[in-house]
Amino acid sequence: MDDATILGTGSPIRDVRILGTGAYVPARIVSNDEVGAPAGVDDAWITRKTAIRERRWAAPDEATSDLATAAARAAMKAAGITAEQLSVIAVATSTPDRPQPPTAAYVQQNLGASGTAAFDVNAVCSGTVFALSAVGSVILRRGGHALVIGADVYSRILNPADRKTVILFGDGAGAMVLGPTTRGPVVRHVSLQTFGELSSLIRVPAGGSRDPLDRAGLDAGLQYFAMDGREVRRFVVEQLPQLVKGFLHEAGVEAADIGHFVPHQANGVMLDEVFADLQLPRATMHRTVTTYGNTGAASIPITLDAAARQGAFRPGELVLLAGFGGGMAASFALVEW
Numbered sequence: 001m002d003d004a005t006i007l008g009t010g011s012p013i014r015d016v017r018i019l020g021t022g023a024y025v026p027a028r029i030v031s032n033d034e035v036g037a038p039a040g041v042d043d044a045w046i047t048r049k050t051a052i053r054e055r056r057w058a059a060p061d062e063a064t065s066d067l068a069t070a071a072a073r074a075a076m077k078a079a080g081i082t083a084e085q086l087s088v089i090a091v092a093t094s095t096p097d098r099p100q101p102p103t104a105a106y107v108q109q110n111l112g113a114s115g116t117a118a119f120d121v122n123a124v125c126s127g128t129v130f131a132l133s134a135v136g137s138v139i140l141r142r143g144g145h146a147l148v149i150g151a152d153v154y155s156r157i158l159n160p161a162d163r164k165t166v167i168l169f170g171d172g173a174g175a176m177v178l179g180p181t182t183r184g185p186v187v188r189h190v191s192l193q194t195f196g197e198l199s200s201l202i203r204v205p206a207g208g209s210r211d212p213l214d215r216a217g218l219d220a221g222l223q224y225f226a227m228d229g230r231e232v233r234r235f236v237v238e239q240l241p242q243l244v245k246g247f248l249h250e251a252g253v254e255a256a257d258i259g260h261f262v263p264h265q266a267n268g269v270m271l272d273e274v275f276a277d278l279q280l281p282r283a284t285m286h287r288t289v290t291t292y293g294n295t296g297a298a299s300i301p302i303t304l305d306a307a308a309r310q311g312a313f314r315p316g317e318l319v320l321l322a323g324f325g326g327g328m329a330a331s332f333a334l335v336e337w
Helices: 031-037 043-050 064-079 104-112 126-143 194-203 215-219 229-251 267-279 296-309
Strands: 003-006 011-014 016-024 030-031 054-057 086-092 117-121 145-153 171-180 186-194 260-265 318-325 329-336
Touching: 003 318, 011 117, 016 064, 016 186, 016 296, 030 031, 031 043, 043 267, 054 171, 064 086, 064 104, 064 145, 064 296, 064 329, 086 104, 086 126, 104 117, 104 145, 117 126, 126 145, 126 171, 126 186, 126 318, 126 329, 145 296, 186 229, 194 229, 194 267, 229 318, 229 329, 260 267, 260 296, 296 318
Parallel strands: 003 186, 086 117, 086 145, 260 318
Antiparallel strands: 003 011, 016 171, 030 054, 145 171, 186 329, 318 329
């Protein structure tokens, strides 16, 4: 039986498997026409640039923890476990309910999972795979099961006049239940990398200890998500194929062994370009970006759940998860279904 090596700890994680997945997106559908009008672009322009046709935005009374809780409940139902069986809850998000406490604490309360270890991970759009890596050793030490959740509500931090960002993002949450069992897909290998010298490419400029948000900051729009889209695209297109090649070499598999590719849903047009460059000859790329947009840390687990519920994966097939985003961070996981 294969091990999953959690890079950075130097320890193999044996028999940690995915027992169930779940997802949740808000009810409100936001069209390209609606989101594009304040930014001065139309449906045809957005579709041509991103392949996104619509996205979901949270209701005024919905926060990140609400979306995360709904996805968690769906994953727990699929896994057939109760809150009492959880040992750890990790929420990957860069749009927490509040700066503190961690959003995971609210999820824990909502689920009635008192006493579990609950914490947040912020690696922006790579966060879910970072969280997946973090929970493996906790499961082995404490037993029980883990919830790994990616959840973001980007609609609250978007500048409606910024066509580079407002057209891309939707809100949502995806979740996985993991446990030390002999059934279900096994996480074989994980790799995490951060390129801090590029940290300025994706940012929310104010609101932290470096630049507390004040009236001047609000007037300047520093509370909004900002991105150097051209440089981000360059990083992904130029670096991701080599990073994936290196990851597969570390994992001891060939490109032709990969049956499915589940990437972060950043931009549909860019994904098509990157997928062609990856040269995974037998892989199917799974996408939810057309209907949900870029859901941040939620995009990988949402897409994984959609593919799993459609019966896309067969036992023994290898599924490559690939996250990339602010930091700049890149994360990869190899799952044997």
